[in-house]
Amino acid sequence: MGGGYGYAGAVHLAAEAALNSGAGLVSVATRKEHALQVHLLSPELMGHTVEQISDISELLSKATVLVLGPGMAQRQWAKRIWPALISLDLPRVIDADALNFLAETPAYSDNWVLTPHPGEAARLLQCSTVDILQDRYKAVRTLQEKYGGVIVLKGAGTLICAEDEVYVNTTGNPGMALGGMGDVLSGIIGSLLAQKYSLLEAAKLGVYLHGLAALITRLLQSVVSVGYVPAMY
Template sequence: MQKLPITLYRTAQVRELDRIAIQDRGISGFELMSRAGYEVFQCFRNKWPNTRSVAVFCGTGNNAGDGYIVAKLALEAGLKVSVYALANPENSKGDALTAYQNYSEAKGVIIPFQGDELIDEDVIVDALLGTGLDRPVTGLYAVAVQVINQAPAHVVAVDSPSGLNADTGNVLGCAVKANCTVTFIALKQGLFTGQAADYCGEISYASLAVPISVLQEVAASAVRVVKMPLPRRDRCSHKGHYGHVLVVGGDLGYSGAARLAGEAALRVGAGLVSIATRIEHAGLMNLGRPELMCHGVENAKQLVGLLEKASVIVIGPGLGQSDWAKELFTATIKAQKLLIIDADGLNLLARLPVKNSDWILTPHPGEAARLLSCSTAEIQQDRFASVSAIQAKYDGIAILKGAGTLIASENDCAVSTTGNPGMASGGMGDVLAGVIAGLLAQGLSLKNAAQQGVYHHGLAADLAAEKDGERGLLASDLMPYLRRIV
């Protein structure tokens, strides 16, 4: 699989990079278009070498121009090519018009799209809309998207699947579901979060030979998280060197959440882990994992000694929202220790918002909505904006979980693409909170612990799913893989 760049950009930024390449570096627009078409052609030839026929769906503008380049290359390679045009190509302008004329002069077939065509070609090239879309797909374009998605062919999207917002990863009404997306010049941030995972397929990157110096002229909007090696341990080190994590949670009936967080912290290398929980659970919680030090705590006064000993605190897993939970929560956030707030800890925080530069918040979209007093749909509308808003309101590091989990600090945003649908089961968030706490306890910064915690957590799930499949994956299944990864 291709190694992708780390930096991500918004579509407006990529347009600026395109302008710099053309105006300041002297690369003609048609040359960039020709290179883009060639990359798409090579992509499907390499992925599906037995391809004999190609259907290219063209809209207007430069995305359609890329499509006409692909069509001409396929024609020259001896493939059967059909171009379905949703607009009169004679009305195209600039480089797109030139690309159309070149295809037409090569005696290429152009079929005005009516909406009732039966598509039986081997490969479909989606060159309908590209990255410039900012409103819902309607009319004949929506019909074309439906036709493409219903066809049995392999689908390759040009720059971005039509109908997908390349800034947010949100579907605008409807979108093409591609097997592969070839994106140009720079990676678009929306291809890596939100609904994009269900529409982009495998993402392939083509720089179009634009010099790296061009990309350096525009600051990236986000970065992809990559695995960072953890520091080697001294031979003479001991448990005291690797931090003491305290997990506060596990109200009646919810002991498993705190137990999962505690073991996860141990599995990634924390020196010590204590759990403050209900008295009813304390004597039972560590039966299967005796390394956990479990304490029955019924009020804030009984929690004080544990808070003092801890170097990192996780509050929220199985905490609930009872009077007991509220009392422990209030005492914990006043402790002036490094904090990870998860689950019901976030729900309690939403009721009385305060700022703290020394905590990491780990909401899923529903919890994020409560933190920002809005709807879950509004959170998902622009996940990048949402996670940045949480960070601005509460300070510290904010994580927005989901496909393409986002991690925001005061000055930047990162996206992690590890993980799979098998993680849609209870307890996964508790494990993540424990992983982050364990890394933080070992000396990683808040930002690095959050980014690497999310990455390692998803990678462990990927390795577990690779062995036994996604469906039926349990949070506790991640434990041996977490240990292997670190």
């Protein structure tokens, strides 16, 4: 769920990532104009108009996992539906502007994965980004203590924290530092949750595969640039 005006691409990236990583049936709940685009860009995705929470109450009753936030934007549309979304008892991936709403109205749950970058983490902890970067291990543990669930603190060497356990991801490259990468990650983690992985397993595996895909893509780009095409092509 997401894709406020001007940000349709974010929720579409998350939905495509969920679909391509094995989620099965994927619905996109978004603004009316963007719901129509979903069918045009990806016929296998199901677009649903949501202007108020009642528009998708039936859809939410059938959902097994919710990815919330990609491209949501902090405008009246999102503010109108946020209170109902935060109270749902579904496995959830909370990303992007949904994290900013959570920072404004803190809540605790053992049934979600939060995926902040350092700036969003700073807002969640009401400190500066510099504070986060000075001790990322302390930051991710503090986030988990305050908000519960599993925390994915994105960056070079993404950290995944569940209770007192902290894991460090080793895949990825600097080329991932661009818009849309976080949306893709949230979609992958949501897909793994839908496939019955635990919160921690989905977060660890999702982050690893996300970074591995970037490494493979960079490798293939390098190979093609020197005029050699691998046999798989």
